[in-house]
Amino acid sequence: MRPFATWITLLALISPLTRAAHAGSRPRTTTASRSVPASRSQGHARRTPRSQVGIASFYARMHHGNRTASGRVYRQGELTAAHRTLPFGTRVRVTNLSNDRSVVVTITDRGPFVRGRIIDLSRRAARELGILRAGTARVRVVVLKAPRGAAPRSRVRDGRR
Numbered sequence: 001m002r003p004f005a006t007w008i009t010l011l012a013l014i015s016p017l018t019r020a021a022h023a024g025s026r027p028r029t030t031t032a033s034r035s036v037p038a039s040r041s042q043g044h045a046r047r048t049p050r051s052q053v054g055i056a057s058f059y060a061r062m063h064h065g066n067r068t069a070s071g072r073v074y075r076q077g078e079l080t081a082a083h084r085t086l087p088f089g090t091r092v093r094v095t096n097l098s099n100d101r102s103v104v105v106t107i108t109d110r111g112p113f114v115r116g117r118i119i120d121l122s123r124r125a126a127r128e129l130g131i132l133r134a135g136t137a138r139v140r141v142v143v144l145k146a147p148r149g150a151a152p153r154s155r156v157r158d159g160r161r
Helices: 003-021 123-129
Strands: 028-031 034-037 051-058 080-082 091-096 102-109 117-121 136-145
Touching (some): 051 123, 102 123, 117 136
Parallel strands (some): 051 117, 080 102
Antiparallel strands (some): 028 034, 051 136, 080 117, 091 102, 091 136
């Protein structure tokens, strides 16, 4: 048997064991400033917050021309962003809290997968917000318009699924 096939077989055997170990844990959602079990939140559907405050960063140039999670090609000159849970096509207003500049972007990708960050902006959006030099900034993200019939993606916490 080839080494690659051996690893695949080993992973296939371990996978059910890890799922069984975590079967008792319950997912948690955050509402306002406290965390509650998903079963106690409104129904079992996860609610997407209308407003968030946190750290924003922007995509590196090396991602220009690559496909995003939504299937669209990332163009650094467009006003797009990546968010962990908002549905693709959602339009949000991002406001830089240090200089009060704001821009409206469309969610086309998933991320950021860095602890403490809430949104990844395209290079153009970062330039308009004035965060190119610093690389990150404290921002407010407000949902303006979600696409019809779109449900938020399951929550991804701090880059871990």
